[in-house]
Amino acid sequence: MHSTLPPPEIAFNVALRQYIIAFCIYHTSFIYTIYIILPERVRRLAPRLYRVFSRHHRDHTSASALSAEEASAAVAEMQETASGHQVQFQMVDAITLPKVRNLNSVLFPVRYSGAFYKGLLHPGQFSQLAQYNNISVGTIACRSQPLGFADCSFTTMFDYNSPVPDKFELYMMTLGVLAPYRRLGIGRLFLQNAVEFAFRDQNIVRIVLHVQIDNDDALRFYHKHGFSTLRIVPHYYKNIEPSDAYLLEYRLR
Numbered sequence: 001m002h003s004t005l006p007p008p009e010i011a012f013n014v015a016l017r018q019y020i021i022a023f024c025i026y027h028t029s030f031i032y033t034i035y036i037i038l039p040e041r042v043r044r045l046a047p048r049l050y051r052v053f054s055r056h057h058r059d060h061t062s063a064s065a066l067s068a069e070e071a072s073a074a075v076a077e078m079q080e081t082a083s084g085h086q087v088q089f090q091m092v093d094a095i096t097l098p099k100v101r102n103l104n105s106v107l108f109p110v111r112y113s114g115a116f117y118k119g120l121l122h123p124g125q126f127s128q129l130a131q132y133n134n135i136s137v138g139t140i141a142c143r144s145q146p147l148g149f150a151d152c153s154f155t156t157m158f159d160y161n162s163p164v165p166d167k168f169e170l171y172m173m174t175l176g177v178l179a180p181y182r183r184l185g186i187g188r189l190f191l192q193n194a195v196e197f198a199f200r201d202q203n204i205v206r207i208v209l210h211v212q213i214d215n216d217d218a219l220r221f222y223h224k225h226g227f228s229t230l231r232i233v234p235h236y237y238k239n240i241e242p243s244d245a246y247l248l249e250y251r252l253r
């Protein structure tokens with residue numbers, strides 16, 4: 001009897017093609033499902049993963065963002081607050097890092113990881129320590145990231161016409177001044193320095209940050225300095241209450 005089976009090499013090719021098509025359909029629908037079903041809180045991991053794996057981001061931070069040394073040169077060592085206090089601002093380096101760690105542990109309910117502190121020393125970050133009468137009294141830490149990371153606006157992040165992100169935002173991770181040294185104008189100078197830093201990079205279009213919804217003092221401070229509230233981010237914080245945050249924005253250009 002005449003066999004209708006195709007020759008083995010053709011059968012193999014057909015099977016391989018079917019396998020590749022099935023593989024693509026499966027993975028495309030899997031990724032699509034993940035994006036649709038994942039709740040806000042889990043989606044917030046995406047920017048972190050992107051930062052770890054993205055060559056684009058590293059390109060930006062090494063090539064177009066300012067290095068810590070450049071930023072250090074951009075701010076005067078001694079600055080005078082509106083109330084006439086002389087405060088020294090310096091870029092965070094390996095020597096000042098333990099002071100920043102101590103301050104953060106007192107200032108914020110959030111515990112920051114070793115990776116966070118290591119990250120402060122990378123190029124493209126803006127982190128400062130303020131000293132008043134040789135006492136470390138406050139700190140700020142910001143990082144440059146593709147525009148839209150803070151609000152997980154994936155359409156902005158992955159503009160199909162532009163494979164390399166060309167617009168960035170400065171994300172303010174921390175800003176704090178020890179209670180006895182508040183209302184002296186130190187927070188305002190930190191903000192001023194961050195704005196100057198961001199302005200010098202043409203690609204950075206805004207400064208963004210999250211604030212716990214019951215942090216009235218900080219909200220008054222930011223609104224007073226031109227920040228506007230974009231929206232509430234439910235369950236932004238993991239282990240603190242209230243867990244909701246406001247997303248605030250300051251447009252630079």
Ligand SMILES: CC(C)(COP(=O)(O)OP(=O)(O)OC[C@H]1O[C@@H](n2cnc3c(N)ncnc32)[C@H](O)[C@@H]1OP(=O)(O)O)[C@@H](O)C(=O)NCCC(=O)NCCS
Binds near residue numbers: 186
């Ligand atoms: C928010 C914070 C950094 C402000 O720092 P600061 O050094 O006290 O701020 P400044 O002295 O520069 O304040 C500048 C202006 O902001 C406004 N402002 C600051 N704190 C305010 C408050 N508690 N209530 C109302 N307005 C306030 C005022 O208009 C003030 O000017 P004035 O003192 O002449 O009226 C500080 O309160 C802080 O460290 N809070 C705890 C940490 C925190 O919540 N950080 C923000 C979340 S990341």
